[in-house]
Amino acid sequence: MTQDIKIDRVIDARGSFCPGPLMELIKAIKEAKVGEVISVYSSDSGSKRDIPIWVEKAGHELLGVFDRDSYTEFVVRKKR
Amino acid sequence: MKKVLILGGGVGGTIVANVLARRASPNETNITLVDATGRHVYQPGFIYVALGDEKPENLVRDERGLLDKHVNLVIDEAILIDPDEKKVRLKSGRILDYDYLVVATGARLCPEELPGFEAAHHFYDLDASVRLSRVLDSFSGGRIVIGIGGMPYKCPPAPVEFACLLDYYFTRRGSRHKVEIHYLSPLPRVFPIESVAHLVQEIMDSGGIKYTQLFNVERIEPENNLVHSLEGESLKYDLLIVVPPHRGTKVVENSGLGDRGGWIPTDKYTLKAKGYDDIYVVGDATDIPISKAGATAHYEAKVVGENIAADIRGSGTKRLYDGKVQCFFDAGFKKGMRIAFDYEHPPKPARLSRRWYYMKMLIKKIYWSVILKGWI
Numbered sequence A: 001m002t003q004d005i006k007i008d009r010v011i012d013a014r015g016s017f018c019p020g021p022l023m024e025l026i027k028a029i030k031e032a033k034v035g036e037v038i039s040v041y042s043s044d045s046g047s048k049r050d051i052p053i054w055v056e057k058a059g060h061e062l063l064g065v066f067d068r069d070s071y072t073e074f075v076v077r078k079k080r
Numbered sequence B: 001m002k003k004v005l006i007l008g009g010g011v012g013g014t015i016v017a018n019v020l021a022r023r024a025s026p027n028e029t030n031i032t033l034v035d036a037t038g039r040h041v042y043q044p045g046f047i048y049v050a051l052g053d054e055k056p057e058n059l060v061r062d063e064r065g066l067l068d069k070h071v072n073l074v075i076d077e078a079i080l081i082d083p084d085e086k087k088v089r090l091k092s093g094r095i096l097d098y099d100y101l102v103v104a105t106g107a108r109l110c111p112e113e114l115p116g117f118e119a120a121h122h123f124y125d126l127d128a129s130v131r132l133s134r135v136l137d138s139f140s141g142g143r144i145v146i147g148i149g150g151m152p153y154k155c156p157p158a159p160v161e162f163a164c165l166l167d168y169y170f171t172r173r174g175s176r177h178k179v180e181i182h183y184l185s186p187l188p189r190v191f192p193i194e195s196v197a198h199l200v201q202e203i204m205d206s207g208g209i210k211y212t213q214l215f216n217v218e219r220i221e222p223e224n225n226l227v228h229s230l231e232g233e234s235l236k237y238d239l240l241i242v243v244p245p246h247r248g249t250k251v252v253e254n255s256g257l258g259d260r261g262g263w264i265p266t267d268k269y270t271l272k273a274k275g276y277d278d279i280y281v282v283g284d285a286t287d288i289p290i291s292k293a294g295a296t297a298h299y300e301a302k303v304v305g306e307n308i309a310a311d312i313r314g315s316g317t318k319r320l321y322d323g324k325v326q327c328f329f330d331a332g333f334k335k336g337m338r339i340a341f342d343y344e345h346p347p348k349p350a351r352l353s354r355r356w357y358y359m360k361m362l363i364k365k366i367y368w369s370v371i372l373k374g375w376i
């Protein structure tokens, strides 16, 4: 669970199909300081594939993927 | 007499004003719209200006002629919103007060936020589109790279649509074999919507359009004709087209109403600015994580116009915005796609057809007389 990770910003991207949760995450990461932790809520089925691929390629850290009732929460730390 | 003050006379502000003017009695409602230029610009037409298919003057009209006669138009720039005093200061020094405020000031292009941007072209304002049309007209061959310089940006499909239309453009001119078209997708697919991406990829593959995925433009190195991504890759270009970074408007930032990107935190259903009962936000100015598109502004504006009218009348049920967006994608060769979704319903897989291309062309025509009036 996420209770012991301090989350700096929550992006509620539920209901976003275009541009979609990954674009919201990219925006938030650009705006964040190194070390900050961002949590993204997504109801888009593509996110489970997209978000981990981008986080790895862009050199950030995926702290967790949590299935909630009707959405998935992704917790990411900005590393650079 | 209730005073409704609307900032911005683009898609969202104009529709709110016209819907409200029709629904609320002029005896009990005073509607004022402030626009910085007094000229209304049809932005989806920029692509066609850049491709030489549209005259720039066809995209611009006088805002006064688009507004209901009961709406007062003030041509001035709003520079500060004071939500506690319910007042807005204009550049001329004039101060306007309100009972209801609608912020519809759209987005601001910030090319200066992308190092090296001066070497790139774009089609995100009218002048740049005219310049790009000249460059394309004299382009004799080489690699054209199309990328995205920041999130969020208006009309997420527009850059990939432009790549497809370049294929059509050079094919028509008989010089397609001399031109490489290379699209840089910020995502691990070529189109933001997964259920549409495979069709767009087919269109690109059949047109020989190249692409690199997971490439978010971070920096341009004009000395070496290189574009670099924040994911650590680089690509050489002969002609570079980049969507400039966007932010919310200065009036929003200076009034302390924006988030880090200058977008106003907005309730995605009521469209009220979070924490304020008398401020509504429509269109690109919101922080709602859906497309910054005219179609979004259009449907949001109808909800806001109707709800303010109901509030003033003291009767009628209020509506919530359901996240409805409907866009038409021009794939080139006179074929198109329709993409529609809302918060609860993901887009259905798209189909390519002539019908949706002609629908896009029809919207361009009915925009001024039907859409902006709030009739549909």
Ligand SMILES: Cc1cc2nc3c(=O)[nH]c(=O)nc-3n(C[C@H](O)[C@H](O)[C@H](O)COP(=O)(O)OP(=O)(O)OC[C@H]3O[C@@H](n4cnc5c(N)ncnc54)[C@H](O)[C@@H]3O)c2cc1C
Pocket (backbone or CB within 6 Å): B007, B008, B009, B010, B011, B012, B013, B034, B035, B036, B037, B038, B039, B040, B042, B043, B044, B045, B046, B047, B076, B077, B078, B079, B104, B105, B106, B107, B123, B124, B125, B154, B155, B158, B249, B251, B282, B283, B284, B285, B292, B293, B294, B295, B296, B297, B327, B328
């Ligand atoms: C190349 C391109 C292609 C596009 N294609 C499509 C498409 O196919 N389909 C689609 O749905 N959308 C498309 N869009 C997006 C669409 O044009 C915008 O999302 C839409 O215009 C947003 O409406 P708005 O009312 O929020 O803002 P705008 O229409 O941008 O209007 C904002 C208005 O506010 C005024 N203003 C700004 N600041 C102030 C101030 N301080 N004081 C007073 N006035 C102010 C401006 O002068 C302007 O008139 C495209 C955009 C571009 C650039």
